Amino acid sequence: MTWLACAALTCASASAGAQAPLPPAPGARVVTITAAGQVGSEPSIAVNFKSPNQVVAFAGSDMLAYSTDSARTFTLVNPAGEGNKTGGDPSLVFDDKGNALFSYLSITKLGSSAYWGHGSGPNGVFVRRSPNGGRTWDRDAATVSQFTERDAVIKLADMPRIWADVNATSPYRGNLYYAWIEWGLENSIVLFSRSTDAGVTWSKPTRISTVPGLPRDDNGSVVGIIGAVAPDGTQYVVWNQGLNVTMAVSSDGGKTFAPSRPIFDVGPPYFGGTGSIPGVARAMGFPQIAIAPTSGALYVTWSDYRHGDVDVFISRSADRGRHWSRPRRVNDDQLHNGRDQFFQWMTVDPVSDDIYVQFYDRRADPNNRKTRVTLARSTNGGTSFTNYDWSDQSFTGENAFLGDYMWLTAYDRRVYGVWAEAPDAYATTEPRPQGAGSPTVIRVGTADFNARK
16 A cells, blocks of 8 residues: 555554553663753753663753763763753754754743743853763753844744754764744844854854744744755754645755745644643644655654544655645544644654654543553554654643653664653642642653664
């Protein structure tokens, strides 16, 4: 059966009767990396492809956690130094030489509620570098873009993401790439910068979103930017804009981009109002893009509620992003069962081309409240996925802020995921505003599919 035919059928087995419990992910191990008494959300994780025993993850409360034993154990470190703060919306990557890069934003004052460009204070996006797997970090962060109190007009940076060209065959190997949202009074746009000297300096930001988004942090803005680099150095950057996924492509190492264009329609990327997910403060279905190095296929995942409850979807392009397949569900529970799968993240193993997608999953609870984490794997280019249970416990939470995303990476059939949970019983020393939701901590899961080669 072809990829498109199976997608069109939505695979009848997904809607035929009750489903048996998911098998556990092979070699699954889950550890909490947030310090005792602290909280965290919006995590990121990266593995060093030059030394795969090295893993770095964001642990919340301005802390990173590094591992030298393939994420079995972690040590906490403040990349900015003791007593100093870094910032939010972290992302992590290792470059082609094995340096770890940590990107983040720093904001002194948000704008008005959901209208971040209105009255925002000084802010910026920054990068720190570690030459030793996350144990120590540069004392001074590199500034990618910044507004200060001296600027007559202050716009707000948001959701910065960093990625690297580590491809041996790329003429731009070693380049680092960075993109983020800039909120203004009239619109939202995607800005982009690159570094050709291992993150020491960054190019002047350029706009890569041809059509501006709306100025509020909601449906209609430009949100969820992320990029990936093909073996020949071509990079593909995607984001949500209105009810579509939009893509911009650069074939010259990020010097220039072709005009961005919508590649396919999706449901609203924000789940709120009647579309909200019970117990969660807010949730998003922002896209991720990944490339299979061997076949050159592009994959984009996202989540939306086109089937009523929220599902995770994937689309594939075999012609460098010009055409895309019909959406296919990644979660394999019964269709229209009223149970949500949300906050997905995807990666492609650069060794095996296997596709992995993780997401929060409520299929086991008829009341759609108890949440676990599922890891889905495809070994046939996204034609089918096997879903695995990756959790060691369920959680519920009440108005819990799980962040805007989770993160996932893989290398040589070993998978590393990071996510936030709201433990049912958790004592925190972190100050909590009155009426705040359930506190959350950050957990790292590993799975090893090498035994199933």
